[in-house]
Every structure is written in structure tokens, then in C-alpha cells.
Amino acid sequence: METPSTSLILDRETKASERPGDHKDELRLWLRMLTCSTLIETEIRNRLREEFKTTLPRFDLMAQLDKSVVGMTVGEVSQRLMVSNGNVTAVVAGLVTDGLVDKRSAPQDRRVQILTLTAPGRKAFRAMAERHEDWIAELFAGLDQPAIAQLFRLLGETKTSLHRAIAERIGEAARGDA
Amino acid sequence: METPSTSLILDRETKASERPGDHKDELRLWLRMLTCSTLIETEIRNRLREEFKTTLPRFDLMAQLDKSVVGMTVGEVSQRLMVSNGNVTAVVAGLVTDGLVDKRSAPQDRRVQILTLTAPGRKAFRAMAERHEDWIAELFAGLDQPAIAQLFRLLGETKTSLHRAIAERIGEAARGDA
DNA sequence: CAAAAACATTTTAGGCTTAAAATAATATCC
DNA sequence: GGATATTATTTTAAGCCTAAAATGTTTTTG
Numbered sequence: 037m038e039t040p041s042t043s044l045i046l047d048r049e050t051k052a053s054e055r056p057g058d059h060k061d062e063l064r065l066w067l068r069m070l071t072c073s074t075l076i077e078t079e080i081r082n083r084l085r086e087e088f089k090t091t092l093p094r095f096d097l098m099a100q101l102d103k104s105v106v107g108m109t110v111g112e113v114s115q116r117l118m119v120s121n122g123n124v125t126a127v128v129a130g131l132v133t134d135g136l137v138d139k140r141s142a143p144q145d146r147r148v149q150i151l152t153l154t155a156p157g158r159k160a161f162r163a164m165a166e167r168h169e170d171w172i173a174e175l176f177a178g179l180d181q182p183a184i185a186q187l188f189r190l191l192g193e194t195k196t197s198l199h200r201a202i203a204e205r206i207g208e209a210a211r212g213d214a
Numbered sequence: 215m216e217t218p219s220t221s222l223i224l225d226r227e228t229k230a231s232e233r234p235g236d237h238k239d240e241l242r243l244w245l246r247m248l249t250c251s252t253l254i255e256t257e258i259r260n261r262l263r264e265e266f267k268t269t270l271p272r273f274d275l276m277a278q279l280d281k282s283v284v285g286m287t288v289g290e291v292s293q294r295l296m297v298s299n300g301n302v303t304a305v306v307a308g309l310v311t312d313g314l315v316d317k318r319s320a321p322q323d324r325r326v327q328i329l330t331l332t333a334p335g336r337k338a339f340r341a342m343a344e345r346h347e348d349w350i351a352e353l354f355a356g357l358d359q360p361a362i363a364q365l366f367r368l369l370g371e372t373k374t375s376l377h378r379a380i381a382e383r384i385g386e387a388a389r390g391d392a
Numbered sequence: 393c394a395a396a397a398a399c400a401t402t403t404t405a406g407g408c409t410t411a412a413a414a415t416a417a418t419a420t421c422c
Numbered sequence: 423g424g425a426t427a428t429t430a431t432t433t434t435a436a437g438c439c440t441a442a443a444a445t446g447t448t449t450t451t452g
Contacts, residue, residue, distance in 0.1 A: 065366050076244060076376065122403075123440075125401070146447060147447045169241055197355060300412095302431090325418065408437105421424100
């Protein structure tokens with residue numbers, strides 16, 4: 037049985053222990069996390085547009101390429117960014133047009149496209165990345181160092197939980213359960 | 215001075231105390247939060263499509279209307295969902311076509327459009343909401359109750375920090391600083 | 393080795409999303 | 423009371439995003 041002291045405050049009339057199939061705490065947690073993510077994303081989008089006349093998808097894509105020395109394939113980028121292949125194709129097209137990204141098919145496997153930052157692309161990204169890091173620090177300025185560390189740890193646990201729940205469901209579908 | 219024990223593990227060669235203007239911890243925290251949000255969102259999107267042949271924007275919009283007894287204006291919904299007015303207009307159009315939402319201009323102020331769920335809309339939403347709550351609970355199943363409570367609290371602090379940082383910047387812009 | 397399967401990417405069709413301009417209605421201010 | 427400002431919403435133009443089908447390439451298999 038759950039103790040009231042560890043339960044989130046939900047409703048003055050109702051105790052969590054009285055509602056057996058209730059999962060309102062998880063729902064509230066998710067909504068709060070979504071609010072935080074949306075606030076940060078919107079703010080970063082606005083600043084990227086105002087200061088650099090660019091978009092978050094472009095920035096994110098360039099960030100992936102910046103981390104790689106030898107370049108990345110379309111598939112690798114799409115997996116890292118958790119977006120569809122077709123989306124990467126489209127965003128890359130814009131970046132290639134603007135001379136920020138280079139795209140060439142791999143010599144040993146002509147199915148694969150290797151994406152790399154051009155020299156101007158890398159330079160532009162580094163300038164943006166520096167500002168980006170400052171913006172994020174500003175946004176989290178109200179949290180002290182232990183709070184940041186603890187939040188980071190709890191989100192790590194969350195990530196593990198999510199991966200497991202999602203993997204289980206994929207397993208079910210493959211076996212034809214449910 | 216920061217103590218190494220409370221610092222996130224970053225890099226074997228470098229201690230946080232040696233890098234003065236560094237904000238890598240905040241950046242890592244943000245990326246981890248974004249990963250969690252994206253994993254949840256994608257999963258919920260997939261399940262809504264598979265089980266109910268609908269989309270997350272539609273579900274979110276109906277969720278707002280379900281909470282209101284008297285209906286909501288386009289502006290209220292757009293503020294709550296943190297999306298543009300034009301976006302609400304577009305999503306509502308689809309829901310009206312499908313008979314799930316009713317839209318009528320307010321009698322005392324004909325600029326305002328009052329949105330309400332229709333009876334079928336409310337019924338359809340309630341069925342989806344029940345499943346949605348279960349899905350979220352499943353996804354967070356790896357966290358025990360104290361972890362959920364603590365994460366909720368820390369995200370509350372985060373929200374406060376974000377609101378303040380964003381408000382400060384809007385203030386600067388209005389005064390012409392920066 | 394040729395047919396079939398697997399793979400990487402692109403294309404397509406459609407919905408979401410935004411910022412900015414346009415429209416329409418109400419409120420404010422001489 | 424009529425010009426002006428404000429407010430609420432819609433429209434527009436452009437980019438993001440996805441799932442599913444199509445294309446072109448490589449690998450596997452009989």
C-alpha cells in the first residue's frame with residue numbers, strides 16, 4: 037500500500053490508495069516533462085531564428101555531423117536524431133544547397149550516402165553551438181549543481197524504463213500477442 | 215568551488231573545476247530530457263495511430279476541451295497547448311469535419327470562436343484517454359513511486375527556472391537591451 | 393550465376409507547424 | 423460618434439515530419 041507521504045498531491049478529496057487502477061501520477065509527470073521540453077525547444081527555435089536565421093532541425097543535423105570525423109550515412113543520422121529517413125533527405129537537401137553539408141555516395145557501396153560538414157558548415161556550426169550551450173545554461177540557471185545531477189540520473193532511469201517498455205511491445209507485436 | 219562528488223561524469227581527462235565557462239552538464243541534461251520526451255511522444259503517436267487511427271495533435275486538442283465544461287476559445291487552446299493560433303484553426307477544422315468538435319462564434323463577442331466536444335467527440339476521447347493513461351504508466355513502469363515523485367518535483371523546479379529565464383529575455387527585448 | 397531477399401535512400405501524399413500578413417470585430421479616445 | 427487602436431481568428435507561404443511505396447544497389451540462396 038502506498039503511503040500518503042510519498043504520493044504526489046493530487047486532489048484534496050481523494051487518496052491514491054483509494055484508486056487501485058489509477059496512474060494519474062505518471063500522467064502528470066509526463067505532462068510536466070512535455071511542458072519543460074516544449075518550453076526549451078520553442079525558446080531555442082526562436083533564438084536560432086533570430087540570431088542565426090536557421091532552424092532547429094538544421095542545427096540538430098549539423099550537430100550530429102560535427103561529432104563525426106569521417107562523416108555519417110543518412111541512416112545513421114536518422115537513427116541518432118530519431119526522425120525518419122525521408123526527413124533527413126529533405127533537411128540535408130537544404131543544407132547542401134546552402135553549401136554547409138557535403139553529400140557523396142560511398143565508393144564501396146553505392147547505396148550509401150556519406151554526409152559531412154563542409155569547412156563553412158563546420159565553422160557556422162561551431163559558432164552556433166557555443167551560443168546554444170550558453171542558452172541552455174541560462175535556461176537551467178535556476179537549478180543548482182546537485183539538482184542537475186539528480187535530474188540527470190532520474191532521466192537516465194526513465195530512459196531505461198522507456199526502452200524496456202517499447203522493446204517489450206515490439207516483441208509482443210512480432211509474436212502476434214495482444 | 216564544485217566538489218567532484220556532485221559533478222556528473224564527463225570526461226576522464228578533465229575535471230569540471232578546470233573549465234570555468236563550461237556548461238556541458240546542462241547540455242547533457244537537456245539532451246537526455248529531449249530523448250525521453252521524443253521516445254514517449256513517438257510511442258504515443260504510434261499507438262494512437264494503430265489503435266484509434268488518430269494523431270497526437272488531435273488527441274491533445276480534445277484533451278483540453280474535455281477538461282472544460284463551457285468550452286474554450288481558439289486562443290485559450292493555443293495557449294494551453296503552446297502552439298500557434300493558426301495551428302489550432304487547422305486541427306480544429308479536421309475535428310469539426312469528423313463531427314468530434316463543435317465550433318460557434320460567441321454571441322456577445324463575434325470575434326471569439328467557442329470550441330466544445332460533441333457527444334461523440336467526448337465519448338471517443340474518454341475511450342482514448344483511458345488507454346493513454348495506461349500507456350504512460352507502462353512507459354514509466356521502471357520507476358518506483360519515490361523516483362516519480364522526485365522527478366516530478368525536480369521538473370517543477372526546472373519549469374520555474376525556464377519561465378524565469380524566458381521572461382527575463384522577453385524583458386530585455388522589450389527594453390531594447392542585449 | 394540468376395532469382396530472390398535484404399538494404400539504403402528517395403519520392404510521394406498528406407498532415408502538422410510556424411511567422412507574418414490579412415480579415416473582421418470590439419474597444420478606446422478625442 | 424467616428425477615427426484609431428486593440429483583439430481574435432484565419433489565411434498564406436514555407437518548412438518539417440511521417441508512413442508507405444518506389445528506386446536502385448548489394449547480398450544471399452538455390
